[in-house]
Amino acid sequence: AQTVTQSQPEMSVQEAETVTLSCTYDTSESDYYLFWYKQPPSRQMILVIRQEAYKQQNATENRFSVNFQKAAKSFSLKISDSQLGDAAMYFCAYRNTNAGKSTFGDGTTLTVKP
Amino acid sequence: NAGVTQTPKFQVLKTGQSMTLQCAQDMNHEYMSWYRQDPGMGLRLIHYSVGAGITDQGEVPNGYNVSRSTTEDFPLRLLSAAPSQTSVYFCASSKGTSRTEAFFGQGTRLTVV
Numbered sequence: 432a433q434t435v436t437q438s439q440p441e442m443s444v445q446e447a448e449t450v451t452l453s454c455t456y457d458t459s460e461s462d463y464y465l466f467w468y469k470q471p472p473s474r475q476m477i478l479v480i481r482q483e484a485y486k487q488q489n490a491t492e493n494r495f496s497v498n499f500q501k502a503a504k505s506f507s508l509k510i511s512d513s514q515l516g517d518a519a520m521y522f523c524a525y526r527n528t529n530a531g532k533s534t535f536g537d538g539t540t541l542t543v544k545p
Numbered sequence: 546n547a548g549v550t551q552t553p554k555f556q557v558l559k560t561g562q563s564m565t566l567q568c569a570q571d572m573n574h575e576y577m578s579w580y581r582q583d584p585g586m587g588l589r590l591i592h593y594s595v596g597a598g599i600t601d602q603g604e605v606p607n608g609y610n611v612s613r614s615t616t617e618d619f620p621l622r623l624l625s626a627a628p629s630q631t632s633v634y635f636c637a638s639s640k641g642t643s644r645t646e647a648f649f650g651q652g653t654r655l656t657v658v
Contacts (some may be wrong), residue, residue, distance in 0.1 A: 440585070466646055474633065476649035522587055532578070532603065533647060534638075535587035 433458045435525050437536035444513045445544050451498075452508045452525030452539045464526045465499070465506045470538070471519040479521070497543065510541075518543045547571050551636050551650035558657045565616040566621040571605050572633040574648070575641040579605070579611065582652075589633060595641075601644030611655055626657045632641040 434457045444450035456465070467479040482490045482499050489497050494514075498507045510517055523536040552567045570577065575596050579589035580603075590603030594613040608630060610622040619638075623630060633654050637647040 435587070437587075446557065460621075468646075474652045476637075476647075478646040481646060532587075532590060532593055535589075537585065537587045 433460075433525050433534045434528065435523055435534050435536040437523055437525075439539045440537070441540045441542070442541040444510070446513055446515060448513055449509060449511045450513055450541065452510075452523075452541070454506045454508070454536055456506065456523070456525050456534075458503050458504070458525065458527070460527055462528055465524055466524040466526065466533075467495070467497070467506075467508045468524060468535075469519045470515075470522065476522075480508065485511060490504045498522050513543050515543050515545060517541060547649050549559050549636055549638050549650040551634075551653050554653060556602065556650060556653060556655050557578065558623070558655065560626060560628060560657060563624050563641065564626065566623075566634055566636075566655075568619045568621065568650060569617050570619075570623070570636075570638040570648070572638060572640075572648065573616060574638035576639045576647075577613065577614070578637045578647070579619070579621045580635045581630075583632050591634075593622065623655075628657045631655060631657045640641060 436455045460490045463484045465482045469479050480492045494511045495529045520538045520540050522538045524533045527531045549570045579591040589605050592611040606628040610648040614639045635652050635654050639647045
């Protein structure tokens, strides 16, 4: 079974600074997808960024980028120019070819200090 | 465009009561799933469905039943509520390709007393 580990329960960053959230996963499959979701206090799950395992290029979405290291099974999220609205819980998720099933990490609570 | 709609948003049950959490999506997604989120933990998969008439167990299925009679609806039934089922429940749907993200409902906060 796949597992996803987020080793940082809490992180904090100063507004306008950069922060990196860590995620590692364990799988024996070669074809899969990885996601970062943001969950603000409203509870809504919001997709931040996705990465296809077969792509070597790291995904980017505006201020959000990933460092995907397939051999190391690592998938970290970098948030540049942090904003107060980035404060939330962030979840790393793994999905294999059976798209109905995703495995989530335990989350990292990000605090942004003004 | 409603997306994924869950009802109710909040519910309090007494131990031993049964109830159904409703989930409906209007995006014609093949895949639907139910997760529970406990404090300090990520989402854990309860049951999932890859299409109408097809369901399967996830990581924590005990105490829950599902059915998928239509593409749009995927209700979750609690057979005999227990305090251990106090949690926030999320329904999610996605298209039938792994690349697409899951779309989540707003969640149901369930308390069993």
